[in-house]
Amino acid sequence: MNGAELLLAAPEYLVLVMACVVMIVDLFLSKERGGIIHMLSMLTVIFAAIITLRGGFLMDTTQAATTFNDSFIRDQMGDVLKVFSFVMMGLIYIYAKFYLRSFDLFRSDFHALSLFALLGVMLLISANSMLMIYLGLELIALSVYALVAFDRDSGRGSESAMKYFVLGSMASGMLLYGMSMIYGATGSLLLPDIAEAVRTQGADDILLVFGLVFVVVGIAFKFGVVPFHMWIPDVYEGAPPAVTLFISSVPKLAAFAMAFRFLSSGLGDLHFQWQNMLASLAVLSIVLGNLAAIMQTNIKRMLAYSTISHMGFVLLGLLPDTVFGFGSSMYYVIVYGIMSVAAFGMVILLSGRGVEAEHLSDFKGLNQRNPYYAAIMGLVMFSMAGIPPMVGFFAKLMVLKAVIEAGMLWLAVTAVVFAVIGAFYYLRVVKYMYFDEPESEAAIVAPVDFGAALTLNGIMILGLGMFSSSLITICMTSFG
Amino acid sequence: MVNGTMNGFLLSILIWLPILGGVGVMMAGAQRPALAKGLALLIATATFLVSLPLFFAFDTSTAAMQFVELRPWIETFNIHYYLGVDGFSAPLILLTTFFGVLVVIAGWRSIQQNVNQYMAAFLVMEGLMVGVFSALDALLFYVFFEAMLIPMFLVIGIWGGPRRVYATIKFFLYTFLGSVFMLIGLIYLYIQSGTWDILAWHDMPLSLAVQKWLFIGFLAAFAVKIPMFPVHTWLPDAHVEAPTGGSVILAAIMLKIGGYGFIRFSLPITPDASAALDWLVIALSLIAVVYIGFVALAQQDMKKLIAYSSISHMGFVTLGLFIAFAIYRKTGGVSGAALGVEGAMVQMVSHGFISGALFLTVGVLYDRMHSRMIKDYGGVANTMPWFALFAVFFLMANSGLPGTSGFVGEFMVILSSFQANFWFALLAALTLILGAAYSLWLAKRVIFGAVTNREVQNLQDINSREAFVLGTLAVAILFIGLWPQPLVDMMQASVDHLLQHIIQSKVI
Numbered sequence: 002m003n004g005a006e007l008l009l010a011a012p013e014y015l016v017l018v019m020a021c022v023v024m025i026v027d028l029f030l031s032k033e034r035g036g037i038i039h040m041l042s043m044l045t046v047i048f049a050a051i052i053t054l055r056g057g058f059l060m061d062t063t064q065a066a067t068t069f070n071d072s073f074i075r076d077q078m079g080d081v082l083k084v085f086s087f088v089m090m091g092l093i094y095i096y097a098k099f100y101l102r103s104f105d106l107f108r109s110d111f112h113a114l115s116l117f118a119l120l121g122v123m124l125l126i127s128a129n130s131m132l133m134i135y136l137g138l139e140l141i142a143l144s145v146y147a148l149v150a151f152d153r154d155s156g157r158g159s160e161s162a163m164k165y166f167v168l169g170s171m172a173s174g175m176l177l178y179g180m181s182m183i184y185g186a187t188g189s190l191l192l193p194d195i196a197e198a199v200r201t202q203g204a205d206d207i208l209l210v211f212g213l214v215f216v217v218v219g220i221a222f223k224f225g226v227v228p229f230h231m232w233i234p235d236v237y238e239g240a241p242p243a244v245t246l247f248i249s250s251v252p253k254l255a256a257f258a259m260a261f262r263f264l265s266s267g268l269g270d271l272h273f274q275w276q277n278m279l280a281s282l283a284v285l286s287i288v289l290g291n292l293a294a295i296m297q298t299n300i301k302r303m304l305a306y307s308t309i310s311h312m313g314f315v316l317l318g319l320l321p322d323t324v325f326g327f328g329s330s331m332y333y334v335i336v337y338g339i340m341s342v343a344a345f346g347m348v349i350l351l352s353g354r355g356v357e358a359e360h361l362s363d364f365k366g367l368n369q370r371n372p373y374y375a376a377i378m379g380l381v382m383f384s385m386a387g388i389p390p391m392v393g394f395f396a397k398l399m400v401l402k403a404v405i406e407a408g409m410l411w412l413a414v415t416a417v418v419f420a421v422i423g424a425f426y427y428l429r430v431v432k433y434m435y436f437d438e439p440e441s442e443a444a445i446v447a448p449v450d451f452g453a454a455l456t457l458n459g460i461m462i463l464g465l466g467m468f469s470s471s472l473i474t475i476c477m478t479s480f481g
Numbered sequence: 482m483v484n485g486t487m488n489g490f491l492l493s494i495l496i497w498l499p500i501l502g503g504v505g506v507m508m509a510g511a512q513r514p515a516l517a518k519g520l521a522l523l524i525a526t527a528t529f530l531v532s533l534p535l536f537f538a539f540d541t542s543t544a545a546m547q548f549v550e551l552r553p554w555i556e557t558f559n560i561h562y563y564l565g566v567d568g569f570s571a572p573l574i575l576l577t578t579f580f581g582v583l584v585v586i587a588g589w590r591s592i593q594q595n596v597n598q599y600m601a602a603f604l605v606m607e608g609l610m611v612g613v614f615s616a617l618d619a620l621l622f623y624v625f626f627e628a629m630l631i632p633m634f635l636v637i638g639i640w641g642g643p644r645r646v647y648a649t650i651k652f653f654l655y656t657f658l659g660s661v662f663m664l665i666g667l668i669y670l671y672i673q674s675g676t677w678d679i680l681a682w683h684d685m686p687l688s689l690a691v692q693k694w695l696f697i698g699f700l701a702a703f704a705v706k707i708p709m710f711p712v713h714t715w716l717p718d719a720h721v722e723a724p725t726g727g728s729v730i731l732a733a734i735m736l737k738i739g740g741y742g743f744i745r746f747s748l749p750i751t752p753d754a755s756a757a758l759d760w761l762v763i764a765l766s767l768i769a770v771v772y773i774g775f776v777a778l779a780q781q782d783m784k785k786l787i788a789y790s791s792i793s794h795m796g797f798v799t800l801g802l803f804i805a806f807a808i809y810r811k812t813g814g815v816s817g818a819a820l821g822v823e824g825a826m827v828q829m830v831s832h833g834f835i836s837g838a839l840f841l842t843v844g845v846l847y848d849r850m851h852s853r854m855i856k857d858y859g860g861v862a863n864t865m866p867w868f869a870l871f872a873v874f875f876l877m878a879n880s881g882l883p884g885t886s887g888f889v890g891e892f893m894v895i896l897s898s899f900q901a902n903f904w905f906a907l908l909a910a911l912t913l914i915l916g917a918a919y920s921l922w923l924a925k926r927v928i929f930g931a932v933t934n935r936e937v938q939n940l941q942d943i944n945s946r947e948a949f950v951l952g953t954l955a956v957a958i959l960f961i962g963l964w965p966q967p968l969v970d971m972m973q974a975s976v977d978h979l980l981q982h983i984i985q986s987k988v989i
Contacts, residue, residue: 431635
């Protein structure tokens with residue numbers, strides 16, 4: 002292994018080092034100067050993004066390079082997903098700072114843990130062996146368990162962290178079990194070698210399929226799709242919104258990368274088997290997610306069920322096992338992350354002075370309190386509902402095209418019908434904001450950087466929709 | 482008169498001037514309503530003036546698309562920003578920009594809260610509707626078609642009546658559900674053809690079974706929009722709850738998008754399925770004309786009455802469009818069919834003016850009395866003579882009085898139905914009786930008779946602003962009624978082209 006190969010993981014080193022630095026620096030800082038931690042974290046994601054972009058892989062669509070004995074891969078898909086992870090992290094830090102300050106939770110733990118989780122996300126995105134997948138997965142999971150319980154005095158936070166931990170450990174166990182069987186059947190941990198072994202010995206191997214089932218369970222848990230979704234609403238609700246921001250966005254990108262690498266790169270020859278599994282998971286998620294979201298009065302739970310239905314759409318894109326399908330799925334997951342960050346940013350904006358905005362009714366009359374932020378939330382909601390010209394529509398369009406092209410018309414019909422049913426609860430938020438009288442007259446004040454970040458987020462939702470060409474092209478060319 | 486370079490951007494200007502202008506109006510802030518209104522009027526007027534070349538510089542001798550703009554939009558997906566107009570879309574765009582001005586004037590006094598947002602919503606909506614009528618790329622069409630729901634949803638929900646939330650969510654979900662089926666059809670067509678170009682789809686061969694599915698997808702979208710019986714139930718609710726401007730746009734323009742969709746998508750892309758399933762559309766149209774006519778007769782609420790009258794009149798549009806197939810089967814020629822399609826188009830334009838005028842008329846009364854109930858009125862003519870003149874004229878036009886535009890379209894459609902089937906024509910002609918019955922009975926109860934209560938006694942007659950709005954519409958209605966030739970000339974070539982197109986089988 003030479004130096005150039007080691008440099009392929011340069012962004013990862015940076016994030017790792019900075020996570021440690023943040024932890025250590027905090028020991029020497031007085032509480033009033035916590036802003037330095039925030040600045041350090043922001044600089045980390047900015048420089049990580051620059052290093053990733055300067056790597057040159059974004060321009061070169063043909064090359065993929067591996068290092069660490071082939072267990073780490075750097076390719077265009079990985080780079081794009083990582084850059085968007087950094088963008089989302091940047092937004093998350095800005096939103097979170099406002100929340101942490103107003104709830105007196107501003108401690109370095111949040112930043113250090115989230116940087117470690119980000120590192121896990123990056124490793125998972127670049128994982129080319131089962132070992133790396135497991136490492137990345139656990140690094141995310143352990144950091145997030147701690148983040149959920151990060152507000153020590155909150156009973157709900159601890160409770161949901163426990164739930165998440167127990168269920169997450171079970172899912173990890175299952176994934177590990179499945180991996181061990183696949184290892185047994187193919188004799189390798191590396192995904193390309195597994196693919197090679199499956200190709201030579203044929204897919205008709207009960208051990209392989211058995212292992213695949215458990216791997217799919219692990220992936221489904223990571224996505225949070227039905228029936229492995231139970232943790233999502235509780236964790237979203239129990240965790241501080243600053244943490245929910247993270248859980249609902251960045252790790253989804255990693256989950257997509259994991260699904261693609263494991264299922265297509267590694268077990269592509271078992272396509273027929275996993276296609277049916279994913280199809281039922283996707284349909285169940287879209288149906289149950291949308292129906293359950295209608296019944297929620299808590300905005301965080303509503304967004305949780307909405308996530309479940311969106312992840313169903315992401316799985317739909319994976320089904321056809323085509324370039325277009327993966328591209329559409331990747332586009333969807335990026336777009337979803339951007340929308341989700343904006344939605345939870347709004348939740349944070351409305352929380353203030355120790356009272357969290359949790360109920361949908363907290364959005365009442367927002368248009369009269371602050372038409373600007375109401376308009377941004379309106380954009381987010383219409384985008385999630387899939388109304389053009391917002392970006393959410395184009396994401397749904399791509400996935401639908403991939404699915405129809407693969408001849409699964411009934412899946413597309415089910416998906417759109419439930420998307421219409423789902424539109425109801427997004428419209429309800431708009432209704433609260435625009436059609437109802439405000440319950441509180443308190444002015445909505447946000448720091449300048451918060452407002453700027455939210456504006457940027459809104460522009461992304463509108464702009465990526467109306468000028469979606471380049472991002473779509475990048476997503477499509479990531480898969481050849 | 483207009484140079485070539487401007488024509489190259491004309492449609493884009495018509496779309497983006499109101500949309501960006503709307504954003505500007507929004508930024509005027511809620512604190513400065515006068516500025517918002519002035520700016521909105523300026524932008525709407527400018528848009529209308531810019532749209533005039535669509536009439537004066539329009540080449541009536543060709544069915545080809547004019548004022549074409551073609552740019553790539555999403556290349557990997559082969560989506561283009563492709564605009565153009567023909568004889569079907571140009572009159573409807575003119576109608577849109579015309580009403581764009583009127584609704585701004587109509588909302589001048591009656592809207593008191595969030596004036597900037599109200600005006601902005603209407604301007605954005607205007608731009609999007611022009612987009613719907615001029616898009617020749619199917620996905621671009623869909624984007625405008627759906628995006629249009631957002632401002633209307635907000636207009637009904639924010640400035641509407643007491644049950645506005647129910648009405649607006651019903652409106653949104655109904656239309657959304659219909660259009661997603663169309664979206665699946667559009668994606669299917671794209672996968673089959675590799676292009677989103679609507680005109681290319683017109684020439685694309687398709688098997689009958691596929692055509693039928695596509696036809697049903699289109700029907701789901703456009704039947705809800707136009708609306709046809711039995712998916713019309715959102716319309717009375719939306720109309721009743723919407724503010725006057727919202728009702729006007731809804732009735733005058735948005736319903737036409739359904740009819741336009743049939744002309745642009747259903748008939749030419751799936752002609753064989755349209756011919757095979759024409760009995761369905763004709764039956765539903767006749768039910769709309771007759772049954773909904775009776776329903777209108779029973780209404781207590783003026784706006785609801787006009788809403789049902791709209792559904793009944795739009796039945797003529799679908800009848801006129803689909804009777805073409807029956808005529809062709811019977812006579813083997815298309816001359817009678819051309820009359821039906823032209824009648825449908827004239828009916829759309831005419832109904833735009835008349836229904837818009839009627840909703841504005843009700844708006845004038847509502848602004849004064851804050852009631853839409855017929856029973857609260859009576860003898861309005863005694864206190865508002867000028868208003869009564871306009872109202873009775875519009876109601877006459879609504880019932881199809883010769884000399885008004887309402888007569889022309891209906892007459893053409895009835896005439897062409899005769900060539901298909903005597904009974905179709907007879908049922909359709911019933912509307913002349915029913916329309917007269919509910920319109921004139923409304924006039925009798927509201928306008929004429931003795932003054933029934935003190936509030937009517939104290940009514941003020943229309944001011945010059947209202948007189949201007951109603952007067953303009955009256956002139957337009959009379960003009961089309963007396964001299965429909967310019968309008969018919971505009972669409973003649975396109976209608977012939979369409980008919981030549983749809984009588985050729987596309988079955989592979």
